[in-house]
Amino acid sequence: MAALYQINIRKALADARLQSAIYASTGRLMDHRRHAMAPDALPDYQELRTQANLIKKHTIENLDHYLEQFEVQVAAHGGKVVWAKDGGEVVEFLGELAKEKGARLIVKSKSMTTEEIDLNERLGHQHLETVETDLGEYIIQLAGERPYHIVAPALHLTRYEVAEIFTRHLGVENETAPEKLTKIARATLRQKFLAADIGVTGANFLVADSGAVVLVENEGNARMSTTAPRIHVAVAGIEKLVPRAQDLAVFLKLLGRSATGQPLTVYTSFLSGPRRGEEIDGPDEFYVVLLDNGRTRVLADRDKRQSLYCIRCGACLNHCPVYRKIGGHNYPWVYSGPIGAIISPQFMGLTHDPWLPFASSLCGACAEVCPVKIDIPRLLLELRSEVVKAEERQPGRRLERLAFRAWAWVMRHPRIYEMLGLAAGALMGEGDGKGWLSRAPALMNWGPLRAWLSQRDLPPAGRSFRQLWRVRSARVKS
Amino acid sequence: MAGRVSLFVTCIVDQLFPRVGLAMAEVLERVGWEVDFPEAQTCCGQPAFNSGYRDEARQVARHFLRVFRDAEYVVVPSGSCTAMITHHYEDLFRKEPEWLEEARRLAPRVWEFSRFLLEVARLEDVGARFDAVVTYHDSCHALRELNIREGPRRLLAKVRGLEVREMGKTEECCGFGGTFSVKFPEVSGGMARTKIESIVETGADYVVSIDSSCLMQIQGVLARAGLPVGTMHLAEVLARQ
Numbered sequence: 149m150a151a152l153y154q155i156n157i158r159k160a161l162a163d164a165r166l167q168s169a170i171y172a173s174t175g176r177l178m179d180h181r182r183h184a185m186a187p188d189a190l191p192d193y194q195e196l197r198t199q200a201n202l203i204k205k206h207t208i209e210n211l212d213h214y215l216e217q218f219e220v221q222v223a224a225h226g227g228k229v230v231w232a233k234d235g236g237e238v239v240e241f242l243g244e245l246a247k248e249k250g251a252r253l254i255v256k257s258k259s260m261t262t263e264e265i266d267l268n269e270r271l272g273h274q275h276l277e278t279v280e281t282d283l284g285e286y287i288i289q290l291a292g293e294r295p296y297h298i299v300a301p302a303l304h305l306t307r308y309e310v311a312e313i314f315t316r317h318l319g320v321e322n323e324t325a326p327e328k329l330t331k332i333a334r335a336t337l338r339q340k341f342l343a344a345d346i347g348v349t350g351a352n353f354l355v356a357d358s359g360a361v362v363l364v365e366n367e368g369n370a371r372m373s374t375t376a377p378r379i380h381v382a383v384a385g386i387e388k389l390v391p392r393a394q395d396l397a398v399f400l401k402l403l404g405r406s407a408t409g410q411p412l413t414v415y416t417s418f419l420s421g422p423r424r425g426e427e428i429d430g431p432d433e434f435y436v437v438l439l440d441n442g443r444t445r446v447l448a449d450r451d452k453r454q455s456l457y458c459i460r461c462g463a464c465l466n467h468c469p470v471y472r473k474i475g476g477h478n479y480p481w482v483y484s485g486p487i488g489a490i491i492s493p494q495f496m497g498l499t500h501d502p503w504l505p506f507a508s509s510l511c512g513a514c515a516e517v518c519p520v521k522i523d524i525p526r527l528l529l530e531l532r533s534e535v536v537k538a539e540e541r542q543p544g545r546r547l548e549r550l551a552f553r554a555w556a557w558v559m560r561h562p563r564i565y566e567m568l569g570l571a572a573g574a575l576m577g578e579g580d581g582k583g584w585l586s587r588a589p590a591l592m593n594w595g596p597l598r599a600w601l602s603q604r605d606l607p608p609a610g611r612s613f614r615q616l617w618r619v620r621s622a623r624v625k626s
Numbered sequence: 627m628a629g630r631v632s633l634f635v636t637c638i639v640d641q642l643f644p645r646v647g648l649a650m651a652e653v654l655e656r657v658g659w660e661v662d663f664p665e666a667q668t669c670c671g672q673p674a675f676n677s678g679y680r681d682e683a684r685q686v687a688r689h690f691l692r693v694f695r696d697a698e699y700v701v702v703p704s705g706s707c708t709a710m711i712t713h714h715y716e717d718l719f720r721k722e723p724e725w726l727e728e729a730r731r732l733a734p735r736v737w738e739f740s741r742f743l744l745e746v747a748r749l750e751d752v753g754a755r756f757d758a759v760v761t762y763h764d765s766c767h768a769l770r771e772l773n774i775r776e777g778p779r780r781l782l783a784k785v786r787g788l789e790v791r792e793m794g795k796t797e798e799c800c801g802f803g804g805t806f807s808v809k810f811p812e813v814s815g816g817m818a819r820t821k822i823e824s825i826v827e828t829g830a831d832y833v834v835s836i837d838s839s840c841l842m843q844i845q846g847v848l849a850r851a852g853l854p855v856g857t858m859h860l861a862e863v864l865a866r867q
Contacts, residue, residue: 161812469799473816507810509803509817510676512770526717532678552674556682559637559668560689569641599808603815604846613635613644617663620648 153478153503160475166304170475173303174466180409181463181517190405199398201521204457207356207389211447214356214389215438221359225421227434234441235265238383241437242267242348243274245379251276251345255337255377257363257370258282259350260460261385261439263295263482267348278348279340281369283333290317296476298483299407299462304475337369347373347431351384352459353399354436357392360420361436364403364413371417380419380431386438387447387456393418399459402519406461442495452527455491457520464514464524470507480504486514490527498531498538505531569612576609628658628747632697634690634736636707636838637669643838649865650703650739653752657743666693672710675718676804684718684725687711691728699746700736703861704837705768708738713771738768740778740836740860750784756866757787760858761830763821763844764797765837778836778860785863795824802843818847825855832856834863 150158160166185193207214219229232238245251254271256262256278268278268289280289284302288295291313295301302310311324320332349370353362361382363370374380390396404410423430447453465471465485476484480501481492489504505528514524539545558565600606631654635647651661671686690711694700702708715729743749762782768774782790801807801817808814822844825833835841838859845857 157810158812161816469801469817469820470810470813473813503809506678506806507813509766509799509801509806509814511766511799511803513766513797513799516770529676529678529714529717532676533680534678536678548677549679552677552679552682556671556674556679556685559671559686562666562668565668572641596805596808599811600846603807603811603850604818604843605849607642607842607845609642611644613640613647614663614665616644616648617651620651 151503153480153501156478157474160478161473165306166475167473169304169306170472173300174472177300177408177462177466181406181466182409184405184409184411190401196398196402197519197521200402200459200519201457203390203395203398204520205454207391208387208447208453208456211386211389214391215386217356218354218359218389218436218438221357222421222434222436223359225359225434226424227359227421227436230435230437232383232437232439232441234439235267235270238262238265238267238437238439239270239274241435242271242346242381243276245381245435246274246276246346249345249379251379253340253344254278254346254348255340255344255373256280256285256347257349257365257373258285258301259348259383260295260298260482261350262348262383265439265441267383279337279344281337281340281373282365282367283330283369286333286337287313290314294477294482296484297462297465298460298485298487304477341372341376344373344377346379346381347375347377348381348383349373351382351388351436352403353390353396354384354388355391355393355396355418356389358420360393360418362396363417363419364400364415365417366408366410366414368415371415374417374419374431375429378431379433379435380422381435381437382419383437383439386440386443387458403459403461406459406463406517406519446491446494449494451530452490452494454522455487455494455527457522458487458491459520460487461519463517463519467513467517469511469513470509474507486524486528487522490522490524490531493531493535498535502535502539505535566612566614573609573611576606629698630660630662631699631701631742632694633661633663634667634670634694634700634702634707635663636702636704638838638842639703642842643859646703646838646859646861649859650701650861652865653743653754653861654701654747657747657749657752659747664693664697670707670710671718672707672714673804675710675714680718684722687715687718687729688725691715691725691732694732694736695728697732697735699742700732701739701742702736703739703859704839705738705765705772705774706837706839708736709767709771711736738772738774738836740781741772741774743781743864744777750780752781752784752864754784754788754864754866755786756863758831759789759791759829760832760834760863761791761793761825761828762796763793763800763825763833763835763840765835765840766799768836769797774836778834781860781864782834785866788863791828791830793824793828793830795821798824800840800843802839804839807843814843815847818843819851822847822851822853822855826853830855832858832863834858834860836860 280286287302297303315322351361352364404413422434471485479488510525512525639646671683675683712733719726800821801814841857
């Protein structure tokens with residue numbers, strides 16, 4: 149019996165249109181990144197990565213200090229920090245704020261953190277309308293889907309599918325030209341910006357020494373979300389901090405390039421506090437909700453806390469041959485790809501989706517492109533050993549443990565190892581592959597062998613190296 | 627004699643690709659090294675380590691360390707197994723200081739085959755001749771854990787009669803990944819099929835790598851697709867005369 153995740157993965161693999169959409173989009177992002185990181189374009193790329201890693205390491209190890217500093221700075225600029233231990237507390241805060249201000253409509257800019265806590269759906273239960281204003285997010289909100297990718301939420305959809313979604317949900321004519329589709333979205337969203345009472349954003353960075361929220365985007369919708377409505381609420385994970393504004397010189401060089409190959413995104417906004425007396429733009433009220441939602445638990449683990457260094461550039465997804473095959477919706481949480489594979493088990497528990505850390509060939513392409521040098525393959529290996537331990541009483545795992553125990557015993561007894569090798573060789577048949585094995589279909593049905601043969605042939609069996617070496621040595625001596 | 631090397635042929639070469647081990651011995655002897663094969667060797671422990679069974683991996687790794695303790699040089703026809711010994715034994719034995727010390731003492735003497743030729747034997751030309759067109763597959767662990775990229779290409783460039791054609795996706799994983807290949811067979815197979823498209827495009831007769839496990843995967847998918855491209859370990863190419 150195949151598990152649900154296996155069935156879904158097979159479905160994605162069998163969908164030729166989906167496969168080519170994923171491959172084309174991620175391939176484009178890979179190409180753009182490669183050009184942006186070329187030695188003549190960014191000669192100090194490796195030094196920047198090292199710096200980024202060290203700054204994140206320092207910040208995460210001193211997070212309590214920087215969080216307090218940030219809170220003081222936000223207050224000093226006339227804003228307010230709200231602490232939330234989980235999504236429920238974020239929803240509670242926003243619900244009460246909306247009630248108090250008589251707010252009905254919330255515009256949002258793209259934020260994985262709010263996706264993480266299902267903010268839109270939960271606010272909907274409180275009769276608050278939330279509208280995503282990033283084009284990709286808007287498309288998937290209309291379609292009722294989860295983001296397919298950390299930076300490109302509608303990466304899996306072709307313009308024809310987008311046209312259909314717009315026709316179905318907005319009642320517009322079927323237009324398939326990207327410019328026309330954008331125009332339709334823009335016209336609809338403009339009305340929402342003007343009518344919205346609250347703008348909710350995420351944060352790419354929080355700057356401790358100035359209390360600033362930094363937003364990076366290409367469409368200008370985040371800037372609209374933070375200036376048009378009267379109230380701006382930024383929802384951010386506590387790991388988003390950097391100590392000083394000057395640290396952004398490192399991160400902003402890396403983020404756009406890693407994500408889309410852009411030296412800098414079209415808009416980079418530094419927002420600290422509400423509009424002050426003489427200023428023209430900006431909200432009347434400014435809140436930063438700092439979300440834990442399991443982050444302090446990750447922080448407590450010395451080896452794995454580097455997972456919190458992530459700046460959500462999505463490069464590891466684009467370069468992951470597994471993500472490129474199975475796609476973003478086959479990961480159990482909103483965070484997909486290699487980064488999703490290491491943070492989901494830590495946030496949701498090891499046994500929630502125990503298969504996830506094993507769904508990797510450990511090729512290391514993710515770690516190679518990670519701008520903050522998270523050692524993803526090593527963390528996958530750690531998580532694998534933790535899953536095995538957590539599931540030691542589960543029957544399938546018991547059997548697997550028994551197999552590895554037997555294997556380890558054989559590997560410590562070279563003579564028995566050799567005898568078993570001979571036996572396996574006899575089963576497979578020497579040279580021609582026509583041993584007992586091919587005449588005993590029941591043996592071919594043994595799990596791992598069947599799995600191997602479902603995709604590929606086996607190499608022809610023959611004598612082992614050690615046998616041939618003895619023959620050779622005897623010949624040399626005589 | 628330049629010195630003495632001990633072969634660690636790896637379990638996969640021992641059982642499935644013995645000609646790779648023989649070719650490696652032949653090349654090393656040809657360039658003046660004395661070669662021995664410690665018969666007590668089996669495996670480095672990677673299959674258990676990568677599957678999350680660290681106790682079992684440790685038992686096998688200790689056996690490995692005992693067998694090769696006194697070797698002058700250990701030469702390995704695999705980037706992946708070399709990286710297991712030189713990189714991952716650190717993690718494996720982090721709570722066993724005595725074995726960690728053993729692992730650290732041995733690590734500088736453990737060499738992936740192509741790197742040994744270039745950096746210890748200091749040779750690019752081993753006197754090989756092979757009239758064929760080949761393409762080189764960068765195996766992931768050699769590339770990203772050992773940073774082996776140009777070395778094997780330099781050795782191939784000196785082979786008389788050989789034409790090397792780069793494939794587009796040379797740095798993309800073949801999809802093997804040890805137990806991943808049987809835990810997620812469709813994903814693994816899909817990755818391999820993407821890889822072989824890139825191999826076939828070059829029109830090469832053979833795809834060459836320094837890891838037999840990748841080649842087992844690539845060969846298996848090529849054979850299943852009925853494609854007339856062979857697989858060869860670098861040692862086999864260098865052994866040709």
